[in-house]
Amino acid sequence: MKLLLFGYGNIDRQDDGVAWHILRGVAEHYQVMLPTVPEESNCVLSPAITTTFALQLTPESAEWVAEFEEVIFIDAHTGSVADPLHVEELNANFQTSPFTHHLTPQSCLALAGSLYGKTPKATLISVRGYEFGFAQNQSKQTEDLARQAVRVIISKIDQAGDFFARHL
Template structure:
């Protein structure tokens, strides 16, 4: 029995306080040193990531949210249309659509949205965000197993 391969993509701006939640989660996942799990810390999602998505069975996107009180886990599917958002910001759905259109392959995918409370210029997470990062990591462990 083979283990599914996993890619955790944590993205956000670590010098905007809690906007760095995604990168903090990805860094912690990397520290787990699991043979079937890779992670990437990104400032933002970029088209080059689409190829990486085709090489795994499961993709987990992690991003900070400016709203909400609880960590949310949502399934992510490619967009139905072939129109992609090629603007300043790509979202998980656009990346999955790009992988599907270019490589005819997409993994199972989830978005973990972690609410933050401080998005001011700052190089550390708030205490609230640190607690929610722990919840996000538990959710990732559950998705992996």
């Protein structure tokens, strides 16, 4: 079983880039150091766990997603989502968008199933962003939520049982 941690957002827009910081926190937990800013799009944490980061989900993301049995999508959200730290199990569901270059995680899963015949189990972990200016620093509130998100992801990996533990 292979797990993909797929973070996306704009690291140059403060809290919008929280997914990168979360990926770094998870990697550090497993003694893997990711760069301060994403220089490569993916990093293998273990034979069973890979991270990737992108500005946004695109139709091309579906091919990569289809290679995994489970995906955890990681993103920022605004105050329109009630929970500051939102965790949601996802189903494949194509959602129309005026932008063909931008997908929701559900649409990405639907494309993976339609084009590649594989729809992995998926979860969205979304962290509330408070500041979206042109900078790479995060707000204090989002930093705190990012640490919580790292713990949630590590807990999900631990709950997946012996398979991931044997491959770390």
